[in-house]
Amino acid sequence: MDLNADMGEGFGSWSMGDDSALLEVVTSANVACGFHAGDPSIMRRVTAEAVERGVAIGAHVGYADKAGFGRRHVDIEPATLRDEVLYQLGALDAFARIAGDRVRYVKPHGALYNTIGHHVDQATAVVTAVAEYDSTLPVLGLPGSAWLQLAIEAGLTAVHEAFADRAYTPAGTLVSRRETGSVLHDADEIAARCTAMATGQPIQDVWGGTLVVEAASICVHGDTPGAVDIARQVRGALEGAGVTVRPFTG
Template identity: 75%
Template sequence: MSTIDLNSDLGEGFGHWTLGDDDALLGVVTSANVACGFHASDPLIMRRVCDRAVETGVAIGAQVGYRDLPGFGRRFIDIEPEALAADVMYQLGALDGFARASGSRVRYVKPHGALYNTIVHHEEQAAAVVEAVTAYDRTLPVLGLPGSAWLRLAGEAGLTTVQEAFADRAYTPEGTLVSRRLPGAVLHDKDVIAERCVAMATGQPVTDVEGGSLTIEPASICVHGDTPGAVEIARAVREALTAAGATLQPFA
């Protein structure tokens, strides 16, 4: 392990509603998955997060999702592929405009929530998201779950694919994320989380939800910004990775 990226979902408030501490997390992570207004965020929040990301040297990524503000993008939507591709392009263009006004640009794409999990296996929707990215800017790397249809189709389309792991989420034996509806899906002990992240980053196995061993080799690790204690968790993960000899830097 020489370099690793640490990413977090940011800009997920809406109007007067605040979720997470974006400013604090931008002082810890190396890449920011910024909500683009469909599952969370609004123009003012997007502008503020992009400004702060540029100030702190954090890479800006588009966190695209279903059009689902009430459900925070965590509900599956059986949407036509053409419409999904258009929705993703819309979100990319919106965030890229704010990023460029702040002196940067969108540097990668990461689907959010239910869309992220759906396109692990849903070929049609995965292809629609790939279509949107290639149409908008085929130089953009895409972030996703190892073994997903999303990364496979993106690679076949010539996009740069980046494998990620989740610091604070439990895994099934198949390497997918345990549903948030189930107990134990989200981890909270920062020391346990930090230890798991070092193991994942160094190619060592971690324990899946059924007690088995699972090996993940990520180029980026995600700490969710809406997890209770997210800032403390992110700091613990960064400190543990640094202590293990890693250099933290954006992959894009």
């Protein structure tokens, strides 16, 4: 099982999360590419640290919305979105290559991630950008999303992702952050859920029912309070259950 976390989400003198500590725990880093968060110096630092620790680098592409941290839907023309995603991919890949590696996968951020789960035109735009840049790059997303289905149709490798600290609906989608209880904070509960997901066991959905989440990567959000301790506990629980923790990119 792969463990991924969002990183590089500061900007200038503003910081968010403890990237260095998380890079000691996770196996894949979703690095902000300067649109929803991040800047060139942060991108350079995080990619260099990721390469030093053998952590796979992923492009965490998002809407151009720093004020809203990329969590607001943007009604953008598909062609413009395609080009903005290409721009972000190229920028992060430059820093990854200087550090001695390259971008290994793509994971959209926030509102873009949620929108392309069902918005076909925007999903197609993101798929096109990835395919044009490097058709060998795997893409991360929720099982059943339009984004992953279109990616498969375009010949890309689609990777199912689960979320350690987010509540699920009975349909297997994420509960909106606007709703109470959408984000989990109890490290023991989160670790137990991750172990269940990694071993094919059901977890409880927001309505109290059971849900089986099949995934090759689990996301621990870097901006969740106590994220580093949660990530450490999740990794320890997985390894204690006999699960090998390694990047899904090989």
